[in-house]
Amino acid sequence: MHCTEAKNLLDDYLDNLLDQPRSEQLHAHLDTCTDCREELNLRRELQHRLRKLPVDGPTPGFAARAMHRARQKHHQRTRGFLAGFGTAAAAGLALWAAVGFWQPAEERQSPHIRTITLQVQEPRTISLAFNVPEQERYEQVRFRLELPPGVSVANRPGQREIAWQDRLEPGRNLLTLPLVAERDAHGELVARIEVQGVEKIFRIPVRAVSRGDDQALSLETRTPV
Amino acid sequence: MGNLFSPESVFNGMAASTLIPFRRRDADDFEQRIGPHVDGLYRLAFRFTGNRHDAEDLVQELLTRLYDRRRQLREISDLRPWLARSLYNLYIDTLRSHNRTPFSQLDEDATRLDRLPDQDQDQTAYDDADRILMQALGQLSETHRSLILFHDVEGYTLPELSQILAQPVGTLKSRLHRARARLRELLREHDMEPFTARRRVNG
Numbered sequence: 001m002h003c004t005e006a007k008n009l010l011d012d013y014l015d016n017l018l019d020q021p022r023s024e025q026l027h028a029h030l031d032t033c034t035d036c037r038e039e040l041n042l043r044r045e046l047q048h049r050l051r052k053l054p055v056d057g058p059t060p061g062f063a064a065r066a067m068h069r070a071r072q073k074h075h076q077r078t079r080g081f082l083a084g085f086g087t088a089a090a091a092g093l094a095l096w097a098a099v100g101f102w103q104p105a106e107e108r109q110s111p112h113i114r115t116i117t118l119q120v121q122e123p124r125t126i127s128l129a130f131n132v133p134e135q136e137r138y139e140q141v142r143f144r145l146e147l148p149p150g151v152s153v154a155n156r157p158g159q160r161e162i163a164w165q166d167r168l169e170p171g172r173n174l175l176t177l178p179l180v181a182e183r184d185a186h187g188e189l190v191a192r193i194e195v196q197g198v199e200k201i202f203r204i205p206v207r208a209v210s211r212g213d214d215q216a217l218s219l220e221t222r223t224p225v
Numbered sequence: 226m227g228n229l230f231s232p233e234s235v236f237n238g239m240a241a242s243t244l245i246p247f248r249r250r251d252a253d254d255f256e257q258r259i260g261p262h263v264d265g266l267y268r269l270a271f272r273f274t275g276n277r278h279d280a281e282d283l284v285q286e287l288l289t290r291l292y293d294r295r296r297q298l299r300e301i302s303d304l305r306p307w308l309a310r311s312l313y314n315l316y317i318d319t320l321r322s323h324n325r326t327p328f329s330q331l332d333e334d335a336t337r338l339d340r341l342p343d344q345d346q347d348q349t350a351y352d353d354a355d356r357i358l359m360q361a362l363g364q365l366s367e368t369h370r371s372l373i374l375f376h377d378v379e380g381y382t383l384p385e386l387s388q389i390l391a392q393p394v395g396t397l398k399s400r401l402h403r404a405r406a407r408l409r410e411l412l413r414e415h416d417m418e419p420f421t422a423r424r425r426v427n428g
Binding site for chain 1: 255256259260263264267268271272276277280281284285288289291292293351354355358359373377378380398401402405408409412
């Protein structure tokens with residue numbers, strides 16, 4: 001082996017990328033060549049130095065602070081639901097219906113609630129967002145969703161009510177729900193949420209139209225009630 | 226009242242990809258997944274920017290952007306190279322958008338040394354060899370510099386780098402060899418000890 005060839009192999013050798021035969025050939029050369037041996041040592045020293053290159057550590061508590069700020073900035077930006085629509089679109093969700101802030105209101109319609117529009121016989125997954133203030137957390141929340149006649153949970157013909165118990169954590173809680181309309185329908189999805197003995201009711205307009213209807217898949221912004 | 230059921234039972238039997246019944250607030254999830262990588266990201270950011278302040282800014286910006294896309298993060302199985310790639314892209318974008326000169330294009334005069342970390346700071350001990358090395362790294366092209374920082378300094382493997390830099394392993398390997406050769410050349414040109422001292426002593 002010549003020096004040129006040997007030197008070309010040194011990096012691979014140091015990176016443990018040389019196969020056994022090549023490695024042995026290189027060793028045989030190194031045994032007889034001071035120059036290449038020195039080159040190897042030099043490169044080894046350089047690699048060692050590079051690996052040991054110091055870092056000025058971050059300021060104390062940086063990681064936790066950075067995480068916190070990331071969350072904070074996100075919530076500042078997405079306060080209100082309109083931003084949520086953008087997020088949902090980016091995430092490829094079929095539709096995003098925001099069910100509302102957790103506020104002491106007996107029954108309300110969020111100004112941002114849109115009509116859920118379905119095409120008859122075409123399943124569509126909608127997302128419901130339940131927003132809870134940062135410092136709050138609700139255990140044992142009772143949920144009941146009621147669908148209008150003609151609309152049911154996908155794969156469950158006729159299933160128009162869902163009730164269960166779950167918890168709501170700070171921030172946005174998302175429920176994804178696959179729906180399908182069996183026929184033209186006009187009605188409301190009613191979400192009843194009971195926490196600590198108080199029930200909140202949210203109503204989201206639902207419309208199902210047959211294929212070919214010009215209005216199909218349009219999203220309507222509901223004016224605040 | 227009939228037909229009551231929990232979402233879990235409703236969703237039983239549906240394709241898993243169709244839905245996750247109740248997607249809980251994902252901040253905790255975000256922290257669990259990203260938290261363990263923050264130190265590594267900071268190190269990387271420090272390598273690129275060369276100082277603590279810019280490194281922290283870079284990582285902060287990255288985390289903020291990632292938080293907005295935290296649901297997408299769940300689909301990424303190997304986060305380390307993915308995060309490194311995001312950080313690197315953000316770094317390059319930041320350089321471009323601020324129209325700042327990358328280190329690689331700065332003059333190599335004495336002021337360059339003043340920009341090196343530690344001069345104002347307390348804890349980190351950079352010896353002369355470190356300074357020399359960092360100075361030489363700063364004179365490499367951005368491509369060469371980042372390869373060496375990723376691979377030789379931070380220990381990213383070639384397959385990982387292939388994901389990070391979207392280049393075939395073979396290409397990266399020969400580029401890395403050229404980058405190292407250039408680095409050695411710079412160290413020799415400037416007769417930078419101890420990288421040339423050994424040669425003289427032994428030779």
